[in-house]
Amino acid sequence: MSTYPIQKTEEEWLEELGPERYRILREKGTERPFTGAYNLTQEKGTYTCGACNTQLFESNSKFDSGCGWPSFDESIEGAVAYIKDTTHGMIRTEILCASCGSHLGHVFNDGPTETGQRYCVNSLSIDLQKD
Numbered sequence: 001m002s003t004y005p006i007q008k009t010e011e012e013w014l015e016e017l018g019p020e021r022y023r024i025l026r027e028k029g030t031e032r033p034f035t036g037a038y039n040l041t042q043e044k045g046t047y048t049c050g051a052c053n054t055q056l057f058e059s060n061s062k063f064d065s066g067c068g069w070p071s072f073d074e075s076i077e078g079a080v081a082y083i084k085d086t087t088h089g090m091i092r093t094e095i096l097c098a099s100c101g102s103h104l105g106h107v108f109n110d111g112p113t114e115t116g117q118r119y120c121v122n123s124l125s126i127d128l129q130k131d
Helices: 010-025
Strands: 045-049 055-057 078-083 093-098 103-109 118-121 125-131
Touching: 055 125, 078 103
Parallel strands: none
Antiparallel strands: 045 055, 045 125, 078 093, 093 103, 103 118
């Protein structure tokens, strides 16, 4: 298991995040598609980790992929950690906050921009700091 710069007990995370955010960020849950606060938002700013406030994505990298979750074509350099995920009979790449290890979602190589990436992120995993 990797260690991350920000360390807390799971009890501390649960107290800070509340049960639903904890389920997504710390237990690798997924919110239902098309229900998240940031799925369709076009507001400008920086998306931060919902657990530790680390800057993860810029709003200019966000696009509507139609998948039902906020999608980005790149992350802020060094902000995201990547883990092979073989759950649910699939091979995917899980994305985690590189500062605290919280689950953000998954990244796929089917993005429509020049990066070819689609970071598919749970709205409950992020917060928007508006410009």
